[in-house]
Amino acid sequence: MPMMTSQQYEDSLRKLNLVVYMFGERIKNVVDNPIIRPSMNAVALTYELAHRPEYEDIMTATSHVTGKKINRFTHIHQNNGDLVKKSKMGRLIGAQTGCCFQRCVGMDALNALSINTYNIDAKYCTKYHERFIDYLKYVQENDLTCDGAMTDPKGDRSLPPHKQSDPDMFMHVVEEKKKGIIVRGAKVHQTGAVNSHEIIVMPTISMREADRDFAISFALPSDTEGIIYIMGRQSCDTRKMEGPGNIDQGNTLYGGHEAMVIFDNVFVPWERVFMYKEYDFAGELVEQFASYHRQSYACKVGVGDVLIGATQAIAKYNGVEMASHVRDKIIEMNHLNETLYCGCIACASEGHKEASGTYAVDTLLANVHKQNVTRFPFEIARLAQDIAGGLMVTLPSQKDYDCPEIGKWMDKYFRGNAEYPTEERMRILRLIENMTLGTAAVGYLTESMHGAGSPQAQRIMIARQVNLDEKEKLAKKLCGIKKEEK
Amino acid sequence: MRHKKGRKIKPGIKYCGGCNPKYDRADVVKKMQHVLKDKVDFGSLEDEEISGILVVVGCETACVDASRFKKIPIWVITQPGDAEKFICDMK
Ligand SMILES: Cc1cc2nc3c(=O)[nH]c(=O)nc-3n(C[C@H](O)[C@H](O)[C@H](O)COP(=O)(O)OP(=O)(O)OC[C@H]3O[C@@H](n4cnc5c(N)ncnc54)[C@H](O)[C@@H]3O)c2cc1C
Ligand code: SF4
Numbered sequence A: 001m002p003m004m005t006s007q008q009y010e011d012s013l014r015k016l017n018l019v020v021y022m023f024g025e026r027i028k029n030v031v032d033n034p035i036i037r038p039s040m041n042a043v044a045l046t047y048e049l050a051h052r053p054e055y056e057d058i059m060t061a062t063s064h065v066t067g068k069k070i071n072r073f074t075h076i077h078q079n080n081g082d083l084v085k086k087s088k089m090g091r092l093i094g095a096q097t098g099c100c101f102q103r104c105v106g107m108d109a110l111n112a113l114s115i116n117t118y119n120i121d122a123k124y125c126t127k128y129h130e131r132f133i134d135y136l137k138y139v140q141e142n143d144l145t146c147d148g149a150m151t152d153p154k155g156d157r158s159l160p161p162h163k164q165s166d167p168d169m170f171m172h173v174v175e176e177k178k179k180g181i182i183v184r185g186a187k188v189h190q191t192g193a194v195n196s197h198e199i200i201v202m203p204t205i206s207m208r209e210a211d212r213d214f215a216i217s218f219a220l221p222s223d224t225e226g227i228i229y230i231m232g233r234q235s236c237d238t239r240k241m242e243g244p245g246n247i248d249q250g251n252t253l254y255g256g257h258e259a260m261v262i263f264d265n266v267f268v269p270w271e272r273v274f275m276y277k278e279y280d281f282a283g284e285l286v287e288q289f290a291s292y293h294r295q296s297y298a299c300k301v302g303v304g305d306v307l308i309g310a311t312q313a314i315a316k317y318n319g320v321e322m323a324s325h326v327r328d329k330i331i332e333m334n335h336l337n338e339t340l341y342c343g344c345i346a347c348a349s350e351g352h353k354e355a356s357g358t359y360a361v362d363t364l365l366a367n368v369h370k371q372n373v374t375r376f377p378f379e380i381a382r383l384a385q386d387i388a389g390g391l392m393v394t395l396p397s398q399k400d401y402d403c404p405e406i407g408k409w410m411d412k413y414f415r416g417n418a419e420y421p422t423e424e425r426m427r428i429l430r431l432i433e434n435m436t437l438g439t440a441a442v443g444y445l446t447e448s449m450h451g452a453g454s455p456q457a458q459r460i461m462i463a464r465q466v467n468l469d470e471k472e473k474l475a476k477k478l479c480g481i482k483k484e485e486k
Numbered sequence B: 001m002r003h004k005k006g007r008k009i010k011p012g013i014k015y016c017g018g019c020n021p022k023y024d025r026a027d028v029v030k031k032m033q034h035v036l037k038d039k040v041d042f043g044s045l046e047d048e049e050i051s052g053i054l055v056v057v058g059c060e061t062a063c064v065d066a067s068r069f070k071k072i073p074i075w076v077i078t079q080p081g082d083a084e085k086f087i088c089d090m091k
Helices: A006-014 A037-051 A080-097 A104-124 A128-142 A209-214 A237-241 A279-296 A299-318 A324-349 A363-373 A376-388 A398-402 A407-413 A422-437 A441-450 A455-465 A468-478 B025-035 B080-090
Strands: A020-022 A025-027 A060-062 A069-071 A146-149 A172-176 A180-191 A198-201 A216-221 A227-231 A258-269 A273-276 B011-015 B052-056 B074-077
Touching (some): A037 A069, A080 A279, A080 A324, A104 A128, A104 A198, A146 A180, A172 A209, A180 A198, A209 A279, A273 A279, A279 A324, A324 A363, A363 A455, A376 A441, A398 A407, B025 B052, B074 B080
Parallel strands (some): A020 A227, B011 B052
Antiparallel strands (some): A060 A069, A180 A258, A227 A258
8 A cells, every 4th residue: 555545544543552641531532532633634634635636746756665656754855856845745735734734753754764774884884774774665655654753851951861860751771682672761742643653763862872771763653562642732722622613623624733652661673773872873863853854844834824814814804904014014924934935945955965865955954944933933923913903812702603692793793894704704813813822823833933943953053054264264355354363 | 739630639637746836726727628628638647648748837936847758748837827828729
């Protein structure tokens, strides 16, 4: 089954035996749970679009290992064109879903590991790359969704893993066996975890020799014994339980989710281990993954498209679309959004080939792009709220709207431009609320800030990547300073 | 490029990926199919007997690699106006 349909994807999730908790209870039917379901719908769209002729050029690729047509989310980038298509795919699906569609993290983990396993082998004569390619074939042949699990709980941020008062604050090996290893720890903020078939674990920071037990990378089926999922809460999440198509939900079709994932003494067979105590390669894997994932925030451009569209619509419903300041603010929203797009296209176009043959994005430009992502969506959201007006946070519920005694008052007094029905105005306001402070704000705002690394992580990378000496030389030459610095 | 009298021309449709299209590509194709139903037999690239390629792209970037189809005619639709021209040419 080289490319699953969305229905086959849904059916495949039903076969998993995941241990998922939410609101203090074990969730037996994960797929149909109303809070989780919209996030499953978003991942399912990544399968559906791959079968649609008008999207297949972006959504599919040819596997470099099997030569078969595969979903791009399982592809290893073979040239800069592939990297550009990845950025375009992010915008496309972000725009179709208006939220996080969760499948990029696993794609980024696969690509980073394709480079890292090759490099470890070159130094230590290990066989990780061969193992990885076998694993990749399995993922491609079965068109799997993978959770890319990097972030550990980290405990006291000022201490390295081996100095934490509780060693489980970073994932580590607790026992070595003939057929594999036993690991313990947790991964937090895991995007799309319970919609995934596989979980790919990577270290979260650079490490030194004393941290070698923490320098591990591996992949496991998501329902492996000992793995437990605890769903993250999102602001306004229980609105999803108020019935399908509910106005108050804002986005009636799609959503995202994060979960914390506990590894309670879990067995990993050797054939699924891709790094084992090669601590000097932990930092490289983190950087490769982070650069790819910073590029992946092309998704925010697509989500921005939806928010801009919603803002234009509410301006019409409110009767202010011709006001010059409103038009100017919408232009500013577009300017910021397209500036983001420039960054994710640029880092892809300026990509390069690594020793393994995988194409990697330009690190400096990917970090600049992500740094912009930590800022611009907040400004776009501010402008959307400015134009929407206060009703987006004071609007009574759909139940009130449906109530025969009072609904008529809402319908009368919440009408804006008389050309449009009140319900349309309410729906758009709820969508803006959803994206700027409801469930989708998790992906559009806080994830823009911290996902793929907090802002300072990009500034460190920018500082490392720019050639300040060369810039200084250029300036000195132009103003006639001849003396070379010692 | 005009079709020979009496024979329906059969182009295979190749879309770009549609990352940020400036118009509804599928809608434009639907309209072309409707207007030209007696003149043009639209197919897919997989069809063996296609006599040309209709490349439908969402913007001027036109990021579709059609270089492998050197031997047959290629029509590129970049905007709804191109579709209207194609319709006129085929009529
Ligand atoms: C919605 C969402 C989805 C995510 N999805 C995933 C996912 O799918 N997979 C995954 O692996 N991760 C995921 N992440 C995790 C993300 O990568 C982390 O949130 C990010 O790396 C920051 O880590 P943290 O949240 O622990 O914050 P912290 O590390 O606690 O950072 C908080 C602040 O402290 C500062 N700080 C931290 N450590 C230090 C230090 N040593 N010295 C000085 N300052 C410091 C930071 O710069 C920041 O300003 C996701 C995060 C979010 C919010
Ligand atoms: S936030 Fe964006 S990049 Fe991250 S998983 Fe979701 S869609 Fe992909």
